[in-house]
Amino acid sequence: MRHDLLVEIVHALGIEGARQARGLAVVIDVLRSFTVSAYALAGGARECRLVTTTDAARALATTMPGALVCAEEEGLPVPGIAISNSPTQIVAAELTGKVLIQRSSAGTPVAAAVSEGIDIFAASLVVASATLQACLLRHPTTLTLIASADDPEDHACAVYMETIVRGETPDLDQLLQPLRATERYKRLINGEWPGFPTDLELALQPDRFGFAMPAQRQPGYLSLRAESIA
Numbered sequence: 646m647r648h649d650l651l652v653e654i655v656h657a658l659g660i661e662g663a664r665q666a667r668g669l670a671v672v673i674d675v676l677r678s679f680t681v682s683a684y685a686l687a688g689g690a691r692e693c694r695l696v697t698t699t700d701a702a703r704a705l706a707t708t709m710p711g712a713l714v715c716a717e718e719e720g721l722p723v724p725g726i727a728i729s730n731s732p733t734q735i736v737a738a739e740l741t742g743k744v745l746i747q748r749s750s751a752g753t754p755v756a757a758a759v760s761e762g763i764d765i766f767a768a769s770l771v772v773a774s775a776t777l778q779a780c781l782l783r784h785p786t787t788l789t790l791i792a793s794a795d796d797p798e799d800h801a802c803a804v805y806m807e808t809i810v811r812g813e814t815p816d817l818d819q820l821l822q823p824l825r826a827t828e829r830y831k832r833l834i835n836g837e838w839p840g841f842p843t844d845l846e847l848a849l850q851p852d853r854f855g856f857a858m859p860a861q862r863q864p865g866y867l868s869l870r871a872e873s874i875a
Contacts, residue, residue: 652781654807655789659751663758668787669780670759671766671806672860675798676833677730678752679769679858680848681715682745684732686871687854689741693869695753695767695860699723702748705866709744716748720838732847746866751793756860756867759791765860767869770802770817771853775874777806779857797824798849805851817851 657666673679682693696702699716703726706712716723717730728734730749747753752767759765764783768776780788790806792799801820808815824830832838833845856871 652785652810653787654810655787656803656807657789657791658795659791659793660755660758662789662791663755664760666759666763666789666791668763668789669766669783669785670763670789670791671768671776671780672752672756672759672791672793673768673799673802673806674749674752674755674793675769675802675848676796677732677844677848678747678749678793679767680732680771680844681730681735681747681749682767682858682869683769683771683854683856684735684847685715685740685745686856686858686869688735688738690743690745691870693745693747693858694863695747695756695867695869696865697748697754697757699726699748701865702726702746705746709746712744712746713738713740714746714748717750719750731844733843736847753867755791755793761862763789765867767858767860767867768802768806770798770805770849770851771847772857773802773806774809774852775855776857777809778874779859779872781810797821797827821849 715728716726722729790803805815856873858869860867
């Protein structure tokens with residue numbers, strides 16, 4: 646990615662890292678929150694609304710007839726909510742013109758923790774390059790890449806993005822080796838966790854979509870809409 650900007654890259658982790666973000670904040674959640682957001686917007690949803698609790702998601706849904714709720718607790722489906730934090734389920738859902746209300750254990754609370762006055766982008770591998778393009782169009786001096794959780798895939802996405810900013814070619818397969826070496830990955834790929842293994846397939850496709858997901862602060866939630874990159 647060619648550019649003439651001198652950009653300081655800061656790596657941060659979780660809610661505390663979000664609170665300390667400088668410049669532009671890119672909040673990364675690969676498995677699975679912001680992969681879900683990207684597939685929802687690509688599938689016709691007009692907006693994703695991010696909240697920090699399942700109760701907040703349910704309450705917001707009562708004010709919006711036709712809105713869909715997507716939530717998980719500790720990575721597991723929530724009783725009474727049909728759509729978990731699963732891109733597989735999102736791909737299968739009819740989302741045209743609808744609002745998706747999202748609650749997750751990592752991505753949504755971490756995004757909410759970014760300080761007022763700091764612009765936020767939600768990101769995952771499927772929108773990584775488009776997110777960087779959108780960020781660089783704002784001419785930042787500092788870019789804070791926040792891994793929502795201390796998981797290999799979020800760190801891999803952050804390094805992938807930094808490498809692109811530096812004008813180099815990232816080796817994503819190598820970056821994802823720590824993920825593939827974990828017991829967690831083996832459980833996911835063997836279908837021992839709800840929503841997987843097809844979620845993995847969808848989530849680990851780099852740069853599938855050509856739009857970014859800037860977050861706008863609204864009372865009680867963050868709003869994501871697709872920002873196309875020409």
